[in-house]
Amino acid sequence: MTDSGESRAKQAISFTVNGEPKTAHAYPMERLLDVLRHQLHLTGTKEGCGEGECGSCAVLMDGMLVNSCLVPVLQAQGASMVTIEGLATHETLHVLQEAFLECGGAQCGICTPGMILASAHLLNEKRQPTMEEIREGLSGNLCRCTGYSQIVEAVAEAGRRRTTA
Amino acid sequence: MRSNPSDYEMVAPGSLQAIVSLLAKEPGLWLPIAGGTDVMVQFAAGKLPARKLVSIWNLSELRRIEVTCGEIRIGAACTYTDLRKHERVGAEFPLLQSAARWTGGIANQNRGTIGGNIVNASPAADSLPALLVYDAQLILVSVRGERRVPYAGFHTGYKKTLLARDELIRAVCLPRRFSGYRTHARKVGVRNAQAISKVCIAALGRVVDGVVEDVRIALGSVAPVPLRLTETEQIVRAKAIDSDLLSSARKTVASEIRPIDDIRSTARYRAAVSVNLVMEFLDRLKSESPESGELKGVLARWNRCSSDEAAAAILPCCGSRVWAQRMVARRPLADEASLLAAANETWNNLAPGDRMEAFRSHPRIGESRPAKASSSQSPPVESVKWSAQEQQNIRDADAAVTIALADSNREYERRFNRIFIVCATGKSAAEILEILQRRLNHDAEAELHEAAEQQRQITEIRLRKWIEG
């Protein structure tokens, strides 16, 4: 295997996920994606490509959208994470989740968690983005089913609803 | 995922000093990792040779942007998002901001860093041509101290740099002398976003009296390193741009570049498109010379974009949607003077209800957010930012003045049924308090008149800032 001169023990790495404090016991180079899915059993975050191209693994880390397949878990130390599981409050859906349902933004659903988080990030940065800004904000999230139109419409609708609330 | 995490060691010492000490202790063994957007891809593919990594992510010493008189110093661990959001970087180094916008999607922009882009040293890297034309310098740091090197010679070959085995890039320094230049940036990728570049160009030029006073052109993906087209620049410098010059420039570009065939594109294509991009730049230089009454970039773009987008873009300057729509209807506007004249005229002819909407878009003097969300729309984020800038002085006020301001604001609102509007730019809190107390004595009609005039001034200031880009 490898030369055993250096210690490569697992470490205790603490952060919060969806408001709850968590401690993972992991190798520092384990991907945040894998720690979320396999250790914390938060399987809503998906792996589509493992190379930061498809955005299915996107989570919010300290309020920033990141591809969790590219984050070594050590760098998540002390961070505050939001995954798709943290968006709805109990059974009340987030306005984006409602809009995705009403506007047909989800078909097979595999890109949907990352897509919704990317949309949430976009709406945090820009209250009522234009269609072009939505497309740019979601350009790092690939969807093979929808052709994007109904996703973009869902985000626009969510933006409208949020400001008239 | 083709690597075994247990084969890897990673530490995050948390300070620059600790990191450079570690690099010195075991030179060449530790790979610095910032956002990981290159390193982690290699790791997942089972192709990361390094076994020890040291995290420099989010290190405060490496993630600040300092603006001094002569230069802007960008910490090596600044992300593309940091670059996109920085007002001075956008104003004075737009080529770098364009590159940041092109790089990956938002998630990768939030993690990818300028230092990582440089050290990874791919000839296709998005930000490197911009650094070349801006005469960037790098501050390198190790236990032996800091040294400054011109970026121009930093890449010595394909994916090879001058960085010593125990060194880190600390900062990228950009000299603040490019404000008067015309800029041109374009990336040609396999698609519009999230794409490795096939060719990209970053170029600057200054034309005075029809003659090219200075020109700087750099291309990515046409050589083993990002390439400054020094020979082409030499051909073009100090000449007038005519068809003969364009013809020689075309030939020189073709001779300077060494593109290859690879999985993404062909040498032929890169060669042809490189020439086209340079010609496009020179064409622009020629047609946008100052004597032809150059249209500021922001205004030119605003004239061309869709009605919806134009209304949304200009709304923060005033706050009234009807005002915004009417301004949009007056496009195209030729220059700043026309813009301001149109703005004044439109404001003066607005119905009272629309003026109220504009008033409501402001926070109370001394607060950061508007008091009450209007029933239709909340003001755009830009509005809030403008207000924050305008009310800068008020934040420094002492407690007594702050309390008095709050009291008087409430009094004003009771009396006139709207918040107190004043053009706050350049005024101290005490001055504003004085104005407020004076205006409390106005009758309703005079006060409405005064508020409208203040709003007009606010709008004018914002428009001037907006048009600067």
Next chain:
Amino acid sequence: MSLLGLLHFVLPKTFALFASRLSYTIPSAQPGNLSVERARQIPAVTSRSGMNSDRIVGNSVPRKEGRDKVTGRSQYVDDMVLPDMLFGATVRSQIPRGRIRKITLDPGIAWDEFVIVSAKDIPGKNCISLIVDDQPCLASEFVNHPEEPILLLAHRNRYLLPQAVAAVSIEYDPSPAIFTMEESEGRAATIWGADNIFKTYLIEKGDVDTIWDKADHIVEAEYTTGAQEQLYIENNGMIAVFDAAHGITVWGSLQCPYYIHKALTALCNLPAEKVRVVQMETGGAFGGKEEYPSMIAAHAALLAIKSGNPVKIIYDRMEDMAATTKRHPSRTRHRTAVSRDGRILGGEIDFTIDGGAYATLSSVVLSRGAIHAGGPYYWPSVRIRAKAVATNAPPHGAFRGFGAPQTLFAMERHMDRIAQTLGLSAVEIRRRNFLRPGQATTTEQVVREPIDLGKLLDRALEVADYHSKKQRFASVDESGFSRKGIGIAAFLHGAGFTGSGERYLSSVVGVEGCADGNVRVLVSSTEFGQGTNTVLSQVAAEALGLPYESVSLAQPDTLAVPNSGPTVASRTAMVVGKLVQSAAVGIRQTLISSNLLNEDYTAEQFRAACQHYVAEHGQFRSWSRYEAPEGIYWDDEKYRGEAYAAFAWAVYIAEVTVDLTTYRVVVDDFVALQEVGRVLHPLLARGQIIGGIAQGIGFSLYEKVVWQNGRMQNAQMTNYIMPTATDLPPIRVFFEELGNIHGAYGAKGIGELPMDGPAPAILNAIVDALGIHFDSVPLLPEDIMDALDSASPVSAVGAMGGSR
């Protein structure tokens, strides 16, 4: 207030939101418009009293499993973990063809910790049984393509597998390999059967040999399409469990549970009841999970049998792209005799597809491609020769469209070429050759519905503002830095299995009344985003006059649902839906005949009756089996007759800009107009069309598989390019409805239709913009640049150089 009433309250907002973006026309019922009347009379079985008369079918009801999808609760195969589970990996061939001489397990790996499976461990037949049983599950002596599976490894720690796979050293005696259709035809090597040919078809109509002399013009050209990767965002994966008592159970990402069932019974030598296949939430498929999952299930099963543990195999993106099926590359040669007034007199069409190393589904792809090769046009005579040939690439397989996108690309490009040769417009050439009701297709199928393709074309042209744009683009200044063009594609797509296929499938559907009074649909049809759960629930609810919420689908599990056929060929809504309709009626009849229910009933009454029945009699199901409609006749020998129960018809129009600085093409506007029988769910239907068009745009302009010696070189998302949100225009979708007596509530299949139109529409638009022919997809900027450099333009536009 009834649930349906509540639905009615909730829906208008959705509908209003939606209606502004979608317009679909229902032709008004005119006297003599008999088919429309007949279609509208398809019994909706609405009960008459106490129920809202608003229909469920035709409304955009909430996606059945939508809530789980937007909250991240849906369980895809990689989300499932079983106790003591091992992870599996595949050792694959590195060469395209040869003999395995020696396999060595390198030192440095703790091999005793691994489960190792080879062909010797296969209990039954070493093949993945599909049509022709030629594809091994694991190569034993010979390999025939790069990435061919040879050994399987399993270990508890998934991180140890890549190094272990790399530590299996295989020595080969390579044989000469072939990589193109031409090499295969020329028999540079014979790699399959006697002549490298998997299958041929011959379709003949009229007397082709006599028309050449009568022709005013003979137009000849060749058109090619490349491989395309399905690129579902969820990679393939399977979990298998084995124990002697129950046999094999697999869970996975898949389209066709019964295909896997058939493959596993043969491979594991187990009786049918000892193999169980369960579909989990599947993240996209597009045909890419029609057949290959059988291979992965087989691998997981073998490891499970050998180890006694559950085994999970999940592919990473690189492996999925490199090793699994892709769209068949194709070459179509047209030779067409036309009259000077633009009528097709007849012609020869030669259609060849590259099937890769094993037969798999090539014969069926070939069939559909051949049948669609003549497009929506009237051919007085035609000879269509089709063949599928073998090369040493991983076998190609099903991908949305399944042969039709290939031949329809050729046909529609060819129509523009014919127009241009004759000096006619792209519009006129089509109008003059469109099939009319009463005329017969290339397989002698008479068009019996009142489809007016000329009107369809007119409507599309109007919506796209075609004529004024065409004129405007043509008159643009030549010295500009971009060119615009606009192009048309007219086409058809047959829904359901070809010819006698549906009869052969003999699909069975069940509908069950449950103990709680709800209704469950039992089908092996799978949901993978296209709306199976939703649409089939709508159909059953409509048929029974129940609220949509009362109906759901059972999870496709071969232990629990009958074989309603594979979820392919755009057959689910139309064919399976119709069976659901009749099975549902069966449930109602049972309750009525048991005197538990009146002919007129409310939802509450139904619920009570159902509960009562189950309490008294136990399980309560009604079955419906497919019966071929009368008068549908297909000759498998002559390849002639009614190829499909229904055709959907479409006209697509693409507007493009070609940037002459970068040679990149941007699609600025895309109009998609299709006649689909009946729109069962407007939002889902629109989503399907837009999604299919997006894949079609990828097929046209972005998605190139780079091959070297049979291996895909760009097997990562970084280098195999699909469009992002910023690469696609808003796509404008319009529907027409003529009904369909063979489909549930008049529906025709639409899942694959949108794949056929984009490539020819876009390329016709590029040709319009640049004045030179382009006959191959994908068309990349590099290709455009090369063509402009060497072009002899065919129109009056004038020669163009390669740069400005």
